[in-house]
Amino acid sequence: MTPAARIAAVIELLGQIEALQRPADTVVQEYTRARRFMGSKDRRAVMDRVFAALRARARLNWWVARAGGESRDEAERRAETAAAGPRHLVLAALVLIDGMAPEDVAGLCDGGQYHPGSLEPDERALVDALAGQPLTHAEQPLWVRVEVPAWLIPSFERVFGDHLERELAALNQEAPVDLRVNPLIEPSREAVTAALAEHGMDAAPTPYAPNGVRLAGRRAVTNSAPFRDGQVEVQDEASQIAAALVGAAPDMAVCDICAGAGGKTLALAGDMDDRGRLVALDIDAERLGRAGPRLARAGAHTVERRVLADERDPWLDANAEAFDRVLVDAPCSGVGAWRRQPDARWKLTQKALANHTDLQDLILDQAAPLVRPGGRLVYATCSLLPEENGDRVAAFRERHPGFVPLPVEHVWAETIGGACPGSGPDLTLTPARTGTDGFYIAVLERREAA
Missing domain, CATH: 1.10.940 (N-utilizing Substance Protein B Homolog; Chain A)
Structure with a gap:
């Protein structure tokens, strides 16, 4: 041309x-x-x-x-x-x-x-x-x-304060391509990096995620042998961090309550060595169906997939207090992924945001009874809006005072190790601060009745 x-x-x-x-x-x-x-x-x-x-x-x-x-x-x-x-x-x-x-x-x-x-x-x-x-x-x-739409500026000011322009400028740049090394197929990040290099893809370890690699430039990863063989999955480092902070282990029962096409389920299966009990839930049968081939390619054969009919599905009552860890990667505005979808920022409306927050409250209320006493509920969104993040956790705790937020730096030390890029009751990842997509994560431990 x-x-x-x-x-x-x-x-x-x-x-x-x-x-x-x-x-x-x-x-x-x-x-x-x-x-x-x-x-x-x-x-x-x-x-x-x-x-x-x-x-x-x-x-x-x-x-x-x-x-x-x-x-x-x-x-x-x-x-x-x-x-x-x-x-x-x-x-x-x-x-x-x-x-x-x-x-x-x-x-x-x-x-x-x-x-x-x-x-x-x-x-x-x-x-x-x-x-x-x-x-x-x-x-x-x-x-x-x-x-960004003018009506969102007050929300971003709550999160970023004096750093607003720097943070939003970074959210408007092109995102890198991150991959997660699948330990079920190849546990060595170095070996996978070498395999990618053989296919013309230079990669280096991600700064935080223990199984992450970041490509130098954009390549057609899904056409490569490392991807076809299940050695890697395309997944931003922020999403990898959210899954790692769940702290899933082989002897646990873990539920991914908004599993979708299975991105974080795959990461959890790797952390669990494809053992224990791992359940992937969603209300969308078509999306959950797409997880099947991905799980098979990754060697994750023990994952249970279940489509929930609605918030009154009998499965929820039947599995009360059955899980050590429950991950709620809630449907959200997707603000944190605007680097990849710059057109999405102009499609978000105030009504859509209100619908998201209502749904997030509903899902958290569904998830709470699934957590056994002493277990953990991990709430995550790919959003940077406080209405979908800290505000939702605060509202949840008013309804469920038996859940207590854990200091994120302590959870990080238990699960990932090394220097945590934040401290306090939750963690916000941003393109400017951590070089990742925008992401929010809070880990709450159940101390009393849900």
Whole structure:
């Protein structure tokens, strides 16, 4: 593909992402698979430009409005509603992100076959007005500069305080690819690192997770022999840490109550050496069904999978006080994964957040009776919002005072070892602080009746 053809593909893809309201990575994958003429370099170049535009969506929209003579208030409104179409967004990105001169932008948009159409007079005026301007400008309101919906700023201020801009800037960067080494197949992280190197993938140990490795650059891991043979699973280090802090061991009974496709179940099975009792629960049969092939590939043969009908499923009463550890990796807003899904930040609504918190309370109430006295309930989310994290734990403790939060540094010493990146009753992992996805973890011990 020519550079101009790539730009045309980016414009088309941004239009599809906006129209279809589906995750950007899914839309991009389907688009590129349907166009076999796109080589690997073309696919990567197009995807990089699409995601760069999504990560700068608010600022680009703000600039399109300001360059068109709109007031600051109107520019802010247009940034909030993403008023600029995909073509204007890409033109602005070429100037503000790539630093391209207006005449070079006009050269790409020449109306040739598979190229973007020639610039209209208003479009040429736009790129001329943007030339030499910085993407981030002092006149932009805070929420535009940090690329998050304005209504979420108070929540982030509660968590990050004076570090808000630094933390949210890190949450808007590209995420690395982390893998978890599966001890059921190959217990040596060094051996797996060597096997990955044989397949052209340089990897190094993750800073915290004992079984984690981080790739240098992005590679098609799922096509490699180490993945097919079950030696590794794709899993961000934060998610690995959450599973490790459960402290699962071979002689325990452990329940993963929101197992989904089994990412953390696989990690727990490894910690338990595929022994003891490990139950993976979910209400979504299709998602839990996807865990089957993953468990088989990983050599985790003893995991029980069960689909719950609803919150009154008889299985819950039948298994009261049956588990040493219960992991609640609760459905949430996914704010902590925004590095991987930059478009998701603009789809979250206040109503959706309220629905998440209601569901989190319900699941915690279901999980509490499953924990035996002296056992532990581990609550985790891939969110950075206090409404889904500390607020939920505080509300849970009001309803279930028999559960006591354990100092996270003590749990870390028991399970992972080494220096813990936090202290106190819970742990918040962030891209800026720990180089991971955003994640929240609290470990509560049952001292009295649930």
